[in-house]
Each structure stands twice: as C-alpha cells, then as structure tokens.
Amino acid sequence: MKSLLKEHFLKNIPLKDEQWNFISEQFHSKKFKKKEYIIRKDEAVSEIYFINSGLVKLSVDDQNGNEHIISFACEDWWETDFEAFYTQKRATQNLKCIEETEVLALSYQDYLKILKTIPEMTEFFLMKAVNGHIANQKRILSLMTFSAQKKYEEFVKSYPQIIQRIPKTTLALYLGVSRETLSRFFSESQKL
Amino acid sequence: MKSLLKEHFLKNIPLKDEQWNFISEQFHSKKFKKKEYIIRKDEAVSEIYFINSGLVKLSVDDQNGNEHIISFACEDWWETDFEAFYTQKRATQNLKCIEETEVLALSYQDYLKILKTIPEMTEFFLMKAVNGHIANQKRILSLMTFSAQKKYEEFVKSYPQIIQRIPKTTLALYLGVSRETLSRFFSESQKL
DNA sequence: CGCGCGATTGAGTAATTTCAAATCTAGTGG
DNA sequence: CCACTAGATTTGAAATTACTCAATCGCGCG
Numbered sequence: 001m002k003s004l005l006k007e008h009f010l011k012n013i014p015l016k017d018e019q020w021n022f023i024s025e026q027f028h029s030k031k032f033k034k035k036e037y038i039i040r041k042d043e044a045v046s047e048i049y050f051i052n053s054g055l056v057k058l059s060v061d062d063q064n065g066n067e068h069i070i071s072f073a074c075e076d077w078w079e080t081d082f083e084a085f086y087t088q089k090r091a092t093q094n095l096k097c098i099e100e101t102e103v104l105a106l107s108y109q110d111y112l113k114i115l116k117t118i119p120e121m122t123e124f125f126l127m128k129a130v131n132g133h134i135a136n137q138k139r140i141l142s143l144m145t146f147s148a149q150k151k152y153e154e155f156v157k158s159y160p161q162i163i164q165r166i167p168k169t170t171l172a173l174y175l176g177v178s179r180e181t182l183s184r185f186f187s188e189s190q191k192l
Numbered sequence: 193m194k195s196l197l198k199e200h201f202l203k204n205i206p207l208k209d210e211q212w213n214f215i216s217e218q219f220h221s222k223k224f225k226k227k228e229y230i231i232r233k234d235e236a237v238s239e240i241y242f243i244n245s246g247l248v249k250l251s252v253d254d255q256n257g258n259e260h261i262i263s264f265a266c267e268d269w270w271e272t273d274f275e276a277f278y279t280q281k282r283a284t285q286n287l288k289c290i291e292e293t294e295v296l297a298l299s300y301q302d303y304l305k306i307l308k309t310i311p312e313m314t315e316f317f318l319m320k321a322v323n324g325h326i327a328n329q330k331r332i333l334s335l336m337t338f339s340a341q342k343k344y345e346e347f348v349k350s351y352p353q354i355i356q357r358i359p360k361t362t363l364a365l366y367l368g369v370s371r372e373t374l375s376r377f378f379s380e381s382q383k384l
Numbered sequence: 385c386g387c388g389c390g391a392t393t394g395a396g397t398a399a400t401t402t403c404a405a406a407t408c409t410a411g412t413g414g
Numbered sequence: 415c416c417a418c419t420a421g422a423t424t425t426g427a428a429a430t431t432a433c434t435c436a437a438t439c440g441c442g443c444g
Contacts, residue, residue: 359389359390359391360390360391361389361390361391371390371391371392372391372392372393375390375391375392375393376392376393378391378392379391379392379393
C-alpha cells in the first residue's frame, strides 16, 4: 500500500515497526470517483478517513436546500462527520469528493482498538483535534471580521495549492459569499 | 477548595482518590474582578483555565481596533489561547472577565505532568478538544447560514442561561453584527 | 445628583444578494 | 472528431440587508 499514512504518523510520533504494522492493519483503502459521496446525511458514520489522494468537501444543506461548506480536505488531512463519528449517531453532514479520491478508512471499533493497544496514539489524535480547533477559530474570525473580498484574498494567501483545484462556485459556498459576488472580485484582481 | 473540578472530571473519567489528589495539586485558584484580563495579547500564555465561577470572553482586536469575540466561557468550561498555550508562543487573543471570575489554572508543565502520570487523562482532553471542534463547526455554520436576526434567535435558544449575563453590545461582537442592528431585532421580538 | 455605560432610534449609505440573461468550458456519446 | 449538454462563469440591474454616524434616552452606582 503506497500511502502517505506512515510518514504522516512518524512526523508526529515515534513508532516501532511492529506498532506501525499493527496500526496499518486497521486501515483499509477505499476509492471514490468525482462527485461520489463518502458520507451522506442521515446515514450511520462508522469510519474516520485519512485522505491519501484527492480532494473532498464537508458540507451541510440548510432548510432552503442551499449547500454550505464547512471545510475542504486533501492529501494528509483527516475528515469525517466528527460529531456522528464520536457519538456514533447518524450524519448531519455530507462528505463528497471534488476530485477522484483515495481514503484510508478507520472504523470506530478499530480506532478504539488502536487507542487501547498503543496509548501514545491518543496524544496524536489529541494534537490533531487541537489543531482542528485552532483552525476553526481562525475561520470563525475570518467569517466575522472580513469583507467578502478580504475573505477571498485571505483564502488565496492561505491555500494557494487548493485554490486551482476548486470551482469558484464551490469556493463561494465555503466563504459564505454568493458566486456572483466572488466572480466580481475575481475579475477585478485579474485586471491588475 | 470548593470547586466544580472534581465532579467535572469524574463525570467523564473514573479516577481513584490518589489520582484525583495528584491532579488537584497541579491546579491553583486565581480570582479576577470584572474587566480584568486573564490573558492579554502579546503576553506569554503558560496556563489553561478551568472556569470555576464567573464568565469570560475570548476575543481579538483587528487592525481597526474593533473587538471580535471568539467565544464565551462560564462555569464548567475550559478556556485559554489554545494556539499560544499548545505551541508555547505569545498570545494573539485576549481573555477578559465579564463577571468576577474564579479560575483553576493549570500550567503547561503541570498539564504535561498530568498526561505523563495519568495517561487516561489524555483521553479526557481529547474528548474536550473534539467537542470544541464540533462546537466550532456549528458556530461556523451559524455565521455562514443565518441572517443577523436568526443568529440572535439561535443564540437565545442555545444559551438561555448566558444571555442575561451578557450586555447586548458584547453579544453583538460575538454574533458578528453591529449593536444597532441587534438592538432593532431585540425590540421587535419584545413587541410580540 | 451627575457620570458613564449600555440601549435605542432615525436617516443615509455601503456592501452584498437576488434575479436574469448571456457566455464559456469540459466532458460525453455518437 | 464533432455536436451536445450540464455545469461554471461573467455581467448588469434592482432589491435587500446590515452598517455607520449621530443624537437621545435610561439607569445604576458612587
């Protein structure tokens, strides 16, 4: 299995070979095509996903049927409907592929098994959760503080690699701005 | 020490008496008056705080000098500048008391000591971090999805206990809405 | 009593959305 | 390889939402 996962762990936590072997056995690869759903609202969420290749979006639909994107995730990121996963309830969110995507899936049972067998891994997941919390705080500030234009500029600055891979219409759903408004800022910045 | 902390832990994780004794020794009580700062931007952040009584706000000031509130925290909540605390850098956020507040402070060193001595506590903090992540996702959706009025109504619904303790001007800074706009919705809903 | 903070109200303004139409593009099947 | 189609983008104009500025009011506390 040619994957980023081993390196991803070792970057953050020392693991003996037998520990890594045990961990890697708990994951299984799943492949999805563009526009396929990994998690669909109202379904059970039994797995957390490490994105090995590709790009996905985590989103919800409001009562008017409008989509709102909570986050994007690409290579080297973890994603799932966290509330559903950790409480073992049904999904309130959708996880859908923007590109063809390969994930390494870890079931809730196997996740618990890893924590039990290799307690140091709890620290690893703690660190990931804390980083997610911090990233979300920044997003909250961005949504509260910035004008539509500033939000767009900050996104370009923060995620230059991702921006070419996302349709602008989709980016608008992440920034909380209408696609028309975003388009106007985009053509302005092209002129310069 | 008459505190909520023991119960707070035991609700979530079984602890033997000697474990609790060890943990409680790492905390020390600090009292702050209304409007006092617990954390001030640019200062070192060496502690995480469990709010034993009172009410605080976590905020940042933007380049125009406008304040934006990331979160409120009252009894039974943990708060700090998480990025500064975990990376041991200087604060980018302010933590300031809305009411007279007593916190139980835990230094970074003592936090690490607890994790090392009682590894199960890592799970506890993981759970807290995950819950924070989930709460932030909901906040992000609220900011993206709702009109100013809906944001106010949802806050009232979600935190009826806190709302009476916060000046409306301060609530506006949390909702990302001007105080005048908020005031108009408030008088409307009073009329009904 | 008077000060200071918070809340309210009105009027004008700015930012963004919505609606509508035209254009462009990439991918599909023939 | 071309035509076709669905999705994405752009542009314009009108409508809406929320903001800013400014003035006033109210109230609790020293």
